[in-house]
Amino acid sequence: MRTLNSLTQNLxxxxxxxxxxxxEDALQTLEVCAPVLIEQLQEVLVRAVDRRDFEIQLRAVLEVWLTKYPQSSAAETALFGGLRSGGLVSHAQVTVL
Incomplete structure (x- = not known):
């Protein structure tokens, strides 16, 4: 999943x-830019989402939905295949319920 914003990419x-x-030039540049870099890193940290948490939440919601609205094995496989190709779940977590 590509969720980098321009701030993160520039950083x-x-x-x-x-x-x-x-x-020496790099050290001087880092010395001058350190406050801004630290601020940007802190913003990235605040906005960051742990992908593992997202996948766990998504998996839980899907399990509830699939319990209420059972699908064929082929439909479940297609659903998780689409989520995987979209980068929403990892390969390891893709299994038919």
Missing amino acids: IESLTLLLQQPG
Whole structure:
């Protein structure tokens, strides 16, 4: 699942570029930019969603729904296949209920 916003992408790209060129210039840049980088990292942390928690919640809701509205094995397989291809569940969690 690709959920990176522009803030996160810019942060990762900037840090990657700085860390690929270790040296005095990179250290000076990090020293100047540290407050902004720390602030952005804190924003990422606040907004971050643990994908495992999301998958567990999704799985629980689907189990309840499938109990109320039973589907054929083929329909369940197609449902989880679609969720997997959309990046909403991992390969390990895809099993027919």
